[in-house]
Amino acid sequence: xxxxxxxxxxxxxAGLITSLATVTWLxxxxxxxxxxxxxxxxxxxxxxxETQMVVEQRMRTIAEALHLGPATAPPPDIGSRLRPITPxxxxxxxxxxxxxxxxxxxxxxxxxxxxRTPVALILGLDPxxxxxxxxxxxxxxxxxxxxxxxxxxxxxxx
Numbered sequence: 001x002x003x004x005x006x007x008x009x010x011x012x013x014a015g016l017i018t019s020l021a022t023v024t025w026l027x028x029x030x031x032x033x034x035x036x037x038x039x040x041x042x043x044x045x046x047x048x049x050e051t052q053m054v055v056e057q058r059m060r061t062i063a064e065a066l067h068l069g070p071a072t073a074p075p076p077d078i079g080s081r082l083r084p085i086t087p088x089x090x091x092x093x094x095x096x097x098x099x100x101x102x103x104x105x106x107x108x109x110x111x112x113x114x115x116r117t118p119v120a121l122i123l124g125l126d127p128x129x130x131x132x133x134x135x136x137x138x139x140x141x142x143x144x145x146x147x148x149x150x151x152x153x154x155x156x157x158x
Contacts, residue, residue, distance in 0.1 A: 010061040012097040019043055020062070021130045023137055024105040026112070027120070036109055036119040038082075038092075039137070040101075044127040052126075059125045065094040068123055068151035075120065078153035082119060084110050093158065113157055123151045 023039040040062070042055045069076045081093045083100075087107050091100040105113075113119065126149050128140050144150040 010058055012061060012065055012094055012099070014099045016058055016062070017094070017097070017099050017101045020101060021128060022101070022103045023132075024103065024109050026109060029118075034112060034117055036112055036117050037122065038103065038119055039122045039124065039141070040092075041124040041126070041128040041140075044129065055127060056125050059123060062094065063123050063151045065096050066121065066123070066153060067095070068121065068153040071145055071148055071150055071152060075152035075154050078121065078155050080158040081121075081155040082113060083158045084114055087111075116156055119155045121153045121155050125149045125151070 019042065021041050021043060023041075025037050027035045027037050029035040042059050045051060045055055066081070067076060067078045083091045083093070085091050085102065087110055088104060090103050090105055090110060090113060092103055093100050122141070124140065124144050126140075126144065128137070132140065141150070
């Protein structure tokens with residue numbers, strides 16, 4: 001028999017990490033320096049027991065493991081968390097779990113990461129499909145910032 005997922009005492013499992021969708025891009029910081037950006041988002045609920053509340057609680061657990069902060073404060077430095085694996089893939093480390101998220105990225109992104117370029121890590125609390133277009137991602141970020149549904153941190157290579 002299936003039972004609803006609990007929102008208490010969530011742990012970060014390999015399945016939860018794998019379920020995250022990621023988007024990477026390059027941007028320019030206010031100082032004019034190049035900045036690598038990484039967006040982590042949940043997928044839409046997959047069953048009637050996986051409510052938006054459950055999805056959000058899982059994302060907040062991930063945000064805690066990454067020590068991310070709200071958009072209302074300067075993004076915290078969350079330490080070194082990224083490790084290049086190949087010229088087009090990096091791994092993101094979370095606290096409290098041995099699992100890492102493998103993230104596909106363009107060669108330019110991983111090259112800059114290897115040169116210790118800072119990374120703005122953005123975590124969205126609301127689902128976004130893996131097939132989202134750049135315009136949908138931009139809209140997601142705009143609405144997420146407006147409604148305080150994004151959490152932030154700065155990271156770099158290990």
